[in-house]
Every structure is written in C-alpha cells, then in structure tokens.
Amino acid sequence: MADALLRLEGLSKKFGQVVVADGLDLEVGPHEALGIVGPNGAGKSSLFAMTGGDLAPDAGRVVLDGRDVTRTSVHQRTRAGLGRTYQVPRPFGGMTTFATTLLAATEGAGARGDEALSLAHDALKRCGLAHLANTRGDALSLLQRKRLEVARALASRPRVLLLDEVAGGLTEPEVAELVELVRAVHADGVAVVWIEHVVHALLATVDRLACLAGGRLVADGDPEQVLRDPVVREIYLGQDPSEEGAA
Amino acid sequence: MSAGVPAVSRSGRSTRPTSVVGAVLLLVLVALPFLVYEDVTSSLVSLFVLIVIASMWNLLAGFGGLVSVGQQAFIGVGAYTVVALADAGVPPYLGVLMAAVTAAALALPTSFLAFRLRGDYFAVGTWVIAEVYRLVLVKIDSLGGPSGRSLTGMNDVDATMRAAFTYWLALGVAVVSVATCFWLLRGRIGLALTAVRDDEVAARASGVDVTRAKRVMYLVSAAGCGAAGGVLVVDALSVQPNAIFSVQWSASMIFIVVIGGIGYLEGPIVGAIVYFLLQQVLADAGSWYLVLLGCVAILVATRLPRGLWGTVHDRWGLSLFPVDYRVTRAPAAEPCPAVRT
Ligand SMILES: Nc1ncnc2c1ncn2[C@@H]1O[C@H](COP(=O)(O)OP(=O)(O)OP(=O)(O)O)[C@@H](O)[C@H]1O
Ligand SMILES: [Mg+2]
Numbered sequence: 001m002a003d004a005l006l007r008l009e010g011l012s013k014k015f016g017q018v019v020v021a022d023g024l025d026l027e028v029g030p031h032e033a034l035g036i037v038g039p040n041g042a043g044k045s046s047l048f049a050m051t052g053g054d055l056a057p058d059a060g061r062v063v064l065d066g067r068d069v070t071r072t073s074v075h076q077r078t079r080a081g082l083g084r085t086y087q088v089p090r091p092f093g094g095m096t097t098f099a100t101t102l103l104a105a106t107e108g109a110g111a112r113g114d115e116a117l118s119l120a121h122d123a124l125k126r127c128g129l130a131h132l133a134n135t136r137g138d139a140l141s142l143l144q145r146k147r148l149e150v151a152r153a154l155a156s157r158p159r160v161l162l163l164d165e166v167a168g169g170l171t172e173p174e175v176a177e178l179v180e181l182v183r184a185v186h187a188d189g190v191a192v193v194w195i196e197h198v199v200h201a202l203l204a205t206v207d208r209l210a211c212l213a214g215g216r217l218v219a220d221g222d223p224e225q226v227l228r229d230p231v232v233r234e235i236y237l238g239q240d241p242s243e244e245g246a247a
Numbered sequence: 248m249s250a251g252v253p254a255v256s257r258s259g260r261s262t263r264p265t266s267v268v269g270a271v272l273l274l275v276l277v278a279l280p281f282l283v284y285e286d287v288t289s290s291l292v293s294l295f296v297l298i299v300i301a302s303m304w305n306l307l308a309g310f311g312g313l314v315s316v317g318q319q320a321f322i323g324v325g326a327y328t329v330v331a332l333a334d335a336g337v338p339p340y341l342g343v344l345m346a347a348v349t350a351a352a353l354a355l356p357t358s359f360l361a362f363r364l365r366g367d368y369f370a371v372g373t374w375v376i377a378e379v380y381r382l383v384l385v386k387i388d389s390l391g392g393p394s395g396r397s398l399t400g401m402n403d404v405d406a407t408m409r410a411a412f413t414y415w416l417a418l419g420v421a422v423v424s425v426a427t428c429f430w431l432l433r434g435r436i437g438l439a440l441t442a443v444r445d446d447e448v449a450a451r452a453s454g455v456d457v458t459r460a461k462r463v464m465y466l467v468s469a470a471g472c473g474a475a476g477g478v479l480v481v482d483a484l485s486v487q488p489n490a491i492f493s494v495q496w497s498a499s500m501i502f503i504v505v506i507g508g509i510g511y512l513e514g515p516i517v518g519a520i521v522y523f524l525l526q527q528v529l530a531d532a533g534s535w536y537l538v539l540l541g542c543v544a545i546l547v548a549t550r551l552p553r554g555l556w557g558t559v560h561d562r563w564g565l566s567l568f569p570v571d572y573r574v575t576r577a578p579a580a581e582p583c584p585a586v587r588t
C-alpha cells in the first residue's frame with residue numbers, strides 16, 4: 001500500500017524486560033477501518049501512545065501521510081490529523097464539555113469563530129453529549145467521559161481516529177449506538193483504528209482485523225478469517241473470541 | 248460550510264452587578280488619595296503589590312502547573328531596572344514599565360533553562376536561578392553591591408505628591424495585572440491554559456502546544472513580577488538585594504494563592520486581602536504572627552482545599568471574572584459533518 005495514511009515501520013519498545021513492540025509494521029489506508037484485538041498487556045495502548053507521540057519508541061518510525069513524525073510532538077501530530085482517545089479517559093475537570101471540544105476545534109483542527117463553535121457543538125452532539133454542553137468534566141460519569149474522549153478527538157477533525165477500548169463497560173444498546181457513530185465517522189472518510197475487547201462491536205464496524213500479542217501482529221486481514229486463525233484462538237485460550245461479550 | 252452555530256454566552260449570571268460594583272470600587276480606589284490620610288494609601292501599596300505577585304504566581308502554578316519558588320528573581324530584576332534607568336535619567340514611574348519589559352526579556356532565556364526541569368526540580372531550580380540573579384547583580388558596583396542602593400531622580404518630587412503617584416502606580420499595575428490575566432484566560436490561549444492546568448497529556452492530544460503555553464505564562468508572570476519590583480523600589484526609594492531577592496516573596500505568593508483559591512482569578516485577590524489584613528492586625532504580635540499565619544494556612548488547606556474563592560465558586564457558582572463558555576441555545580440547523588472532506 002504505497003499511499004498509506006498511517007504507517008508504522010519496525011516499531012520496537014521495551015519497558016525493562018516487558019516487550020510491548022517488537023519490530024512492528026502496520027499500515028492503515030486513508031479509508032480503512034481497522035480493528036485491533038489482543039490479550040491484556042499485549043501492548044495495544046502502547047502502540048497508540050507511540051503513534052500519538054506520548055511514548056517514544058526505542059526503534060522504528062511513525063509515518064503520517066508520507067511524513068516521518070517519529071520525532072514530532074504530540075500536538076503537531078494532532079494538528080496533522082491524528083485524533084485519539086485514551087483508554088482511561090482524561091477529561092479536563094474544570095472545563096465544560098463544550099469548552100473541551102472547542103479547545104480541540106481551535107487548537108487541533110485550527111477552526112476559528114463560528115466554524116469552531118459549530119464544530120465543537122457538532123462533536124458533542126454526535127457523541128450524545130449536547131445536553132451536557134455546560135457540564136464540567138469532573139461531573140461526568142465514566143460512560144460520559146468515554147464519550148467525551150471520542151467527541152474531543154472528533155472535534156480536532158482527524159483523518160485517522162484512534163479509539164482505545166471505548167466500548168468497554170457499555171450496555172448493548174450503548175454499544176450499538178457507538179458502532180453507529182464510528183460507522184458514520186468512517187463513512188465520512190475518516191480512517192479508524194479501533195482497539196477493543198468487545199469483538200462483536202469491531203465486527204460490526206471494521207473491514208480489517210489485526211491481533212497483537214507479544215509486541216507483534218500475529219494475524220492481520222479479513223476479520224472473520226483472523227478470528228478463525230488458530231494462533232488467535234490459542235491466544236484467547238481456546239475460547240471463541242467472537243463470543244466475547246462486554247468485558 | 249452549512250454550520251449549525253450554537254449560541255454561546257461568555258458572561259456569568261453575576262456579571263452585570265459585579266461589573267458595576269467593580270467600576271465603583273475602582274473609582275473609589277482612584278480617588279482615595281483625596282479622601283484618606285497618606286498612611287492608608289501607602290499601606291495599600293503593599294496590598295497591590297501582593298495582588299500582583301500572587302496573581303502572577305497563580306497564572307504560573309494554578310494554570311501552568313509550574314510551581315516556581317523563584318519569582319523573586321524577576322521582582323529583583325524589576326527593582327534594579329528602575330534603579331539603573333533612573334541613573335540614566337529615565338523617570339522611575341516610566342522605569343516601572345521598562346522593569347516589566349526587562350523581566351520578560353530575561354525570562355525568555357531563563358525559561359529554556361528552567362523548563363528542562365520538572366516538578367520538584369523545577370521548584371528548586373527556579374530558586375537557584377533567583378539566587379544566581381542576585382549574585383550577579385551584587386557584583387555590579389554601580390548598583391551598590393551587596394548593601395544595595397537608593398533610587399535617584401525622586402528628590403525633586405513633593406513628598407505628598409510622590410505618595411499619591413506611587414499609590415496610583417501600584418493601583419495601575421495591579422489593575423493591569425489582573426486585567427491581563429483575565430484577558431489571557433478569556434482569549435483563545437485561555438482555553439489552552441485551562442486545559443494545561445487540568446490535564447497536560449490530554450491538552451497535547453487536543454492540539455495544544457503545551458510548552459509554548461507555559462512559556463507565555465512564564466513571560467507574563469515575569470513581567471508582572473518585574474513591575475511589582477519596580478513599584479517596590481519606587482515606594483521604598485531604595486533597594487536591598489537580600490530583601491528584594493528574598494525567597495520570602497515566593498512564600499507570600501504561595502500562601503496567598505493557596506488561601507484564596509488556586510486556579511481562580513479571584514483567588515489571589517481574596518488571598519492577598521486576607522494576608523494583608525493579617526499583616527496589619529498582627530503587626531505587633533512578633534513571632535506569633537508567623538504562628539497564626541501557619542494556623543490559617545493549615546485551617547484553609549484542610550477545611551477548604553479549594554481555597555476561599557474556590558469554596559465560594561463551588562457553592563454559589565459566583566465568578567467575578569467569567570471566562571467560561573456557556574451554550575445557551577443549540578443550533579436548530581442540521582450540523583455540519585465533523586470531518587475534512
Ligand atoms: N510507562 C510504562 N512503564 C512500564 N511499563 C509499562 C508502561 N506502560 C505500559 N507498560 C507495560 O507494558 C505492557 C503493555 O501495556 P499496554 O497498556 O500497552 O497493554 P494493552 O495491550 O493496552 O493492555 P489492555 O488490554 O489491558 O489495555 C503492560 O505489561 C504494561 O504493564
Ligand atoms: Mg490498553
């Protein structure tokens with residue numbers, strides 16, 4: 001794939017003895033929706049941290065839209081079109097949800113004036129938070145915080161959206177809502193990379209699935225096929241990953 | 248872009264009455280030299296200085312998370328700038344403006360050094376930097392060396408007029424300092440600063456250039472402290488290096504901001520008034536003064552962890568300087584897509 005939007009080349013990272021990435025290669029096309037599964041501690045969140053710039057890899061490159069951003073700061077990657085959520089939500093406690101998305105709209109997307117206001121409001125609305133526009137981050141429930149993570153990422157007008165376990169802890173109708181949202185965002189032309197233990201949510205959304213284990217991709221391709229892969233099944237301790245419900 | 252633009256209000260519930268009260272208060276303060284004895288206005292000079300330096304520390308620590316104990320570096324630089332410029336014939340009242348500029352100019356290279364340090368190291372580092380500034384300045388013989396200097400260029404001003412001018416100068420610097428903080432936090436950078444205050448990692452991920460935001464705060468804070476140092480020397484007519492570079496200034500700033508409420512523009516003002524009143528009431532109490540100050544600090548820290556103003560804000564939602572964005576009406580139109588096409 002010559003014109004990959006996001007390309008990770010030979011990423012390696014160790015925390016002492018713990019290997020979280022071991023020469024990892026990954027390409028995401030401009031209109032792709034990729035799901036990533038893997039056991040706890042496999043290094044999935046670390047992969048996002050290296051992609052987003054919070055974590056410097058020991059070796060390898062991160063290429064965004066043909067540009068090497070390995071040494072580029074987090075905010076510049078965001079401005080270049082990389083939007084991400086954090087697995088453990090990071091709301092701004094003293095800022096309202098609207099101020100939060102407005103911040104991402106101005107700083108991340110570079111929008112100004114009315115454009116920024118509508119972008120901020122739209123992101124909240126899409127994530128079902130419009131009625132909480134004037135509520136501070138520290139007054140939100142966990143579910144609302146997770147939604148705010150997505151809203152903030154959307155408000156920065158990403159070209160690639162990195163979602164880290166946003167479906168965990170959601171009820172079935174809520175998962176369905178979230179799937180609907182991610183599908184809509186993807187349909188708008190945004191590339192999506194979604195880390196998730198709730199496999200059926202991924203299956204409803206992605207057109208490609210990868211499995212991360214031991215700092216490597218042990219499988220990558222058609223979702224159904226990946227889930228049938230003996231190595232993947234082995235990692236899920238013999239259980240059928242497609243039947244793993246809300247974690 | 249067919250945008251649905253929400254109606255957004257920037258003013259709080261209390262804005263109208265408080266701005267009227269504020270304007271009246273300001274008028275009274277401006278007219279004060281005509282209304283009261285000189286000892287009242289001259290003691291208020293120290294209150295205004297406290298408001299300035301505490302507001303600056305609040306900007307730095309309350310929003311930037313930069314817990315500095317070295318802002319006295321810029322108080323000292325400001326004071327010495329006024330002294331040195333007065334020698335060159337610049338009127339001291341004008342010198343105070345230059346003190347702010349000089350402090351900010353020196354803060355720029357200093358920030359590159361200080362920002363290499365994090366957390367506790369930053370605190371200690373800023374203190375060390377302040378000491379270095381003091382050591383360098385006492386090496387300059389023309390500025391009086393270790394014993395300090397008196398300020399020239401003020402002898403031809405009548406003492407009563409001088410007291411009034413100094414009062415207005417201090418009031419002006421305080422008003423400009425608070426207004427600058429308000430203006431900064433209300434503007435686009437204000438959102439970024441508030442985000443940095445709440446979560447640096449998330450602020451970065453939202454596109455905020457966190458280092459730049461912190462540098463802006465550091466420079467503004469230095470400018471304010473520089474002006475405060477200028478006011479101090481104009482008020483005292485002399486400067487003494489150990490006093491002007493004393494870490495006691497940082498202790499006062501921290502005390503005031505913690506008492507008043509960190510991260511609120513009103514906090515340093517409320518805290519400074521409390522601190523000032525304690526100083527006035529306990530002026531003769533000797534070391535009991537410090538004991539009581541400690542008790543007040545412990546009491547507030549344990550009972551009102553968000554400070555006096557933080558408690559008021561939480562309980563009544565009161566805000567003298569509204570910087571929030573309140574969505575008052577959602578757009579009726581269909582929203583625009585949240586993506587680039
Ligand atoms: N900053 C860090 N310092 C040391 N070890 C870390 C650090 N961050 C992550 N790790 C370790 O690296 C491994 C991978 O962590 P990571 O969070 O990437 O896993 P994950 O695949 O996202 O897991 P989960 O499904 O539980 O979210 C874990 O063993 C974790 O303990
Ligand atoms: Mg994780």
